[in-house]
Amino acid sequence: MAKMVSLTIDGRPVSVSEGTLIVNAAKTIGIDVPVFCYHPKMEPVGMCRQCLVEVGRPAIDRATGQPVIENGQPKINFGPKLETACTTPVSEGMVVLSQSDKARASQKEILEFLLTSHPLDCPVCDKGGECPLQNLTMEHASPQSRFLFDEKHHAEKRVPLGDKIWLDRERCIQCARCIRFQEQVAGEPVLAFYQRGRSTDIITSSEPPFDSIFSGNTTDICPVGALTTADFRFGARPWEMKAAASICSLCPVGCNVTFNTRREAKSRARTGTTTAGGKVVIKRAMPRQNEQVNEIWICDRGRFEWHYVEREDRLEKPLVKKNGKLEKVSWKVAIEEIGNKVKGNKEEVVVLASGRLSNEDLFNLKQLADGLGGEALLYDSLPGGELTTKYGVSAGTNIGDMGAGTTILVAASDLYHEAPIWHLRVKQAAERGATLIIVNSEATRLDKYAKHLVRCEKGEAAKKVRELGAAVKDAKNLVIFFGADGSSALAEACAELVKSRAGKPNNGLVGVWPRANDQGALELGFKPAQDLQAVFEKASVVYIVGADPIGDGAIKTQNVKRKPFIIVQELFLTETAKLADVLLPAQAFTERDGSYTSGERRVQRFYPAVPALGETKADYAITALIAAELGIEVEGRSAGLVMDKLAAAVPAFADITYGKLAETTEQWPIIGRADLYYGGTSYQNSQGLGVPLGRENKKAEEGSL
Amino acid sequence: MPVLEPIIELGRGLFTTLRSMFEKPVTVQYPEERKPVKPRFRGRHVLKRYENGLEKCIGCALCAAACPADAIFVESSENSDEKRFSPGERYASTYEINMLRCIYCGFCEDACPTEAIVLGDQYELSFTDRKQAIYPKDMLLEAVAASQLLTPQKTEPGKFTRSVPEMKDPQD
Secondary structure (H helix, E strand, C coil): CCCCCEEEECCCCEECCCCCHHHHHHHHHHCCCCCCCCCCCCCCCCCCCCCEEEEEEECCCCCCCCEEEECEEECCEEECCCCCCCCCCCCCEEEEEEEHHHHHHHHHHHHHHHHHHHCCCCHHHCCCCCHHHHHHHHHHHCCCCCCHHHCCCCCCEEEEECEEEEECCCCCCCCCHHHHHHHHCCCCCCEEEEECCCHHHEEECCCCCCCCCCCCHHHHHHHCCEECCCCCCCCCCHHHCCCEEEEEECCCCEEEEEEEEEEEEEEEEEEEHHHHHHHHCEEEEECHHHHCCCCCCCCHHHHHHHHHHCCCCECCCEEEEEEEEEEEEEHHHHHHHHHHHHHHCCHHHHEEEEECCHHHHHHHHHHHHHCCCCCCCCEEECCCHHHHHHHHHCCCCCCCHHCCCEEEEEECCCCHHCCCHHHHHHHHHHHHCCCEEEEEEECCCCCCCCEEEECCEEEEEEHHHHHHHHHHHCCCEEEEEECCCCCCCHHHHHHHHHHHCCCCCCCEEEEECCCCCCHHCCCCCCCCCHHHHHHHHHEEEEEEEEEEEEHHHHCCCCCCCCCCEEEEEEEECCHHHCCEEEEEEECCHHHHEEECCCCCCEEEECCCCCCCCCCEHHHHHHHHHHHCCCCCCCCCCCHHHHHHHHHHCCCCHHCCHHHHHHHHCCCCCCCCCHHHHHCCCCCCCCCCCCEEECHHHHHHHHCCC | CCCCCCHHHHHHHHHHHHHHHHCCCCCCCCCCCCCCCCCCCHHHHHHHHCCCEEECCCCCCCHHHHHHCCCEEEEEEEEECCCCCCCEEEEEEEEECCCCCCCCCCHHHHHHHCCCCCECCCCCCCCCEEEEEEEEEEHECCCCHHHHHHCCCCCCCCCCCCCCCCCCCCCC
């Protein structure tokens, strides 16, 4: 435990650990010191001067080394000049005045300076309404400027900094938050200052420009509207949008996001679709704070690639194949059709589910498969992935806590492209002192942070991991990220290394899955599909949910002698869907509630953001309808009720309820409140931090490979 | 004299009637005849244009934010020099006012940074269904004198970069 230091800020006593900066100490007791360049996730630089405060320290008697006491109180010496609260660490007995006349005058003057080169085009600025500069101007600035109006700084207004981010040179206040984010947090120093003085510009030094998958985060932390996203450009004003908590569904990290929605009339041309016609649509995705998962960042995929849920070609009505053509029917007819066909063929039912489904959907599918005596298969998983249910990371694991003493092994996975936020957090752990070992056949962007870099041929990662065995045995903590390398040998080799560490926080396996909820599917007892062609040819009924094995080439239908009865549950008319005998339209994750299990085995809940499209139903509800038709009891009334059944049936999920998933605790840094200038426009998490899966220690100890 | 008093009163009354017969009538024969409205009258909204025909409205939606009746709906898009609707980068691609909701308070006028929306002098609004009460942008926009002043216009690059006109003193 760090030494505690007591000080007084604006007359209020506070005790914080040694080395804390004044600005953070003030934040802990709810005093907002205005800042622009300071950000709690980055090293302070003290370059905007907005946070100047008066700092007094107790006078020390040179002879005795003791504080000087005057009238029974320690004498406080104030310096002749103000100090920056964002670079000055606290010291014992310090007195900080952030609201004194001197401090207030300086805050006012700095703003007056900044506004001489800021265009005040708030009405057309995407940041207007959630802008730190706007907020601080309203709070601290003088209503009048003493500078010459005609000398106001003008610069280029529409500069593409990359294909996703636009720069407005005029609005930039040169706080360097974006530059420092790229350098310190993302580890991709592709932005820089160019020229000096009033001509200072932000430029990108990479080719292609602004080559970073984390580029969107710079728009969140930009304290003005200098950096905005091309995707959201002029999309809506911040106050017009509603916020819905969700979980990113694109990779196994499970980043917490907030979808901002708004009712739209027509301007959806930018998303490639035509008109919204009064529908509520998603306007943008923003990060939602979860210090255990994604901190306050998300990658550009999560930020920009949700548009598929709003594509025009979404299925809206159930379809049944009649005379070789899919025809629109009612739900009743479609379900009856399934009932008639399946009742006669119960023995050879195969449920093939994708890892994009929620825990509730997968549980219901498993119930249905079990009820029919069929098989529940997971499409497109990692070879040997089921080992993570035994040796996956345990409750209490947080990559953000890892540092010296922890060994992180990344085997056969390019985290940068497969799970970008894990890349970012593993990179930061390595910088804090964790030993990073990379075993890969190809170069990855994480390589430069690795202590040991092991190159191997494709398919030989398992061998190399085994060879590493002795080297990592003594590590205090060991976390292994593994990807696909041909066979399950890699997973087995990795599991061997962490086997003895079962149940310890910050230890275990993490599968870098292709989909968001592959971990959940395996925890629920799905088997990874192997030799799908044989399965397909043998089965009499195939129920494919969310997967496109025919489009992907995993199943070839040309020379199949006996085609099974195919039920497909999908968002779009995929190649597989075209061959379906019954095609059921499912809801996208943005239209319903549910939960995902992340690769770190954290169950996290997502909420509906927009109303459901057409006649679509949630996957778990569709499965329940089919089950009811076949006389099997499956819960389908609400996702919360399915979770209750799930928790009762699956030991790893024991005690998890929707109430628990929605619980939050105070997180540091404090972000997303009225003072957007402190942490940026990421959302505060008030809808749930998720619950890590309880480990079945006993099972793991008994388990053998 | 108490007996004569009612007669005098009656005579007075009749005289007033007689006198008014020779006065100019105050009744306005609406709708054939109309009185001009007062300068600060708040009638149906008009979206103004600059002299070159460009729309003053920049699609900032501050009117919608200020509207206490939630009558205004704005969606904005981006201008280009090939297809320019307004100066600067942003214009209102959708601008709708629900005249049944509007309470003609004039807050939208106050909120507008470019003086684009003005409550005009028209007060004769009637609809036969609710949908007609929603006035889209083409109904609200001021008419133009010549067709080349219509928006969108093709403009010289680099000329119209400012959305909000430069104001030395914001109180001007």
